[in-house]
Amino acid sequence: MRRFLTFDDVGLVPKFNKIVSRLHTDIKTQIGKDSFKSPFIPANMDSVIGPRLAQICKERGAPIIFHRFAPIEEQVKWVKEFPEAYMSLGVQESANNLEALYETGCRRFCIDIAHGHSQVVIDTIKKIKDFDRENQVIAGNVCTYEGVMDLAKAGADIVKVGVGPGAACITRMMTGFGVPQFSAIRECSSAKHDLLYGKSIKIELIADGGIKHPRDAVLALAAGADAVMMGSIFARTFESAAPKREVDGKTFGRYRGQASSEFMNEYFGDTKKRQAEGVAFDVEITKSAVDVFEEYEGGLRSGLTYSGTNNLDNFRKNTEIFESTGNFMIESSYRN
Template sequence: MRIYDDIQLDYCDVLLRPKRSTLASRSEVIVEREYTFKWCPRSLTATGIVAANMATTGTFEIAKEMQKLRLMSALHKHYTAQELLQFLKDNAQAFGNNDLLFVSSGVSDADYEKLKQVMASKLINNICVDVANGYSPYLINYIRKIRKDFPQALIMAGNVVTGDMCEDLILNGADIVKVGIGPGSVCTTRKLTGVGRPQFSTVIECADAAHGVGGMICADGGCTVPGDVCKSLCAGADFVMLGGLLAGHTESGGEMCTKSFQTGEVEMIDDKTCAMRIEEKQYKKFYGMSSEYAQDKHYGGMKKYRASEGKVVEIPFRGPIEHTLLAILGGIRSCMTYIGAKRLKDMPKCATFYRVNRQLNTIFGND
């Protein structure tokens, strides 16, 4: 048994230090970046925000909105091959290509057969291999297999939280390693298993390790506000994957429901009768992909040998996702002007952090 007693930090434990800057306006910063990869021979120009490959956020509808702003999406695993192929064909006609999309895959034989069918179409060349425990030897073997079969592909794989495993995945064929175990808003892995690591420290270590062997990382989970995305990019993340921030919108998956509340106000029904005013609010379901709800919905039920590692929440309906995406991009631009980073790639070079005990004044709520 061993204990690492150095301090481990989350996004809420730090704030960025502002610096003297020559940037006079947010409009001067460049939020797109040209990415080149260790194994994939293609380059890619994008802002490194990725919609998570959850059933509620890795949807076709969100993908369309993300692409309009040069943002990326990892389509969830539960679309059929036929559904994916039809969407990819239509999407390529609308946007010219599918370069900002990932097709997601597990590591089973059935996942591989579906992946082969989709990749054979030549409509997409980006793969996201997604397993809960990236330390399994099955993941390394699967990465080797698909790198051999699809040498031109851009491969993202995870999830892990340590530098050594980032290096292993990259050296065995991954271009991008997805990092984060348990930081997601509807993930209960830490609660159920006791396994995980604070996400800010995860990003710092994994980015350093990945960059050292020519790879990149995607920080997956833990961003609750646009400022967390900025901190992640400043900590060294090349890509940041978002779930909860993109849930609850018109384009998000999940069932819509309506709830009634008493407002505390009284309204007159007639001259002699009054009643409490009732207000209706709309909500959308958002759930972790290892939750019992997801297992029942997508896998035919929870297997007896496993437990639920996710939860189901109902998020107040947020309307169209465009407003949220613009707020995230606006936060990144503003952050860049505060720290003096003209290019997205410069953010880690320009970043200095304060360790803090509190980052927000919540006297009037958390909004």
């Protein structure tokens, strides 16, 4: 039986540091053909990403990936406003929406379903690449070496990693399937390495889900991810697309998984034949998206100095990871 680990099961060993200040670190990352100043991405969910949050991403130099659960007319508007954004496609409506988005100028697409290591995803990747070989494609979600290999060989430029770790996801509780996110990233990173050095195929990985604190994002990058996607973290911001309401002077947003009964009833109608693998719940809105970027980028920059490295490439190569007991997180957390 194999052993898999979550973010809470591991830590990083500090190394000798010659960097004068964390401000001297470089957290740029490469996603497809594009370089980004920030490796943090709001999840492509209907209660997370919208034009307001996308504008913050643009200003911060972070990737933008819009969700697909809006009328195609609205999605076309997003492409016109944010031509650098990735637009999400489902495997069912991909043909019609692909053409409409492409004609508007979109050349970046994201295909992600709950179980991305599937023939329908492979076929959709090929369809997008056959439409125009220059189209950039994010595909997922997967959590295994083989999943990355198959999607990359089909033509995916970037693979999204994560089956079941999201705050609003209950796939593992409903089905028993999924791999703890830290180990999933490590497994997928091995495939990324073997593709590059064995077949000269270069891909990037986006770690999607399981992030509770900046340390988790730092660990995801140390494990081999090129970028980190976060849903509930960004849903708690004033600029998120989550519907807002005021209660006793506090602001709350409605965060929901795309496989929740609440979302499926609204989007698909009768869900009797669909088993929910997500939930919906209220989150308190306490900060701006700028605050989130600064918090997570600050944690990452500090992390680089503790590792004695000044950029993400060196960080991944030189960081020492250890497995811990449960007491490590108790000792590491705030207490009074």
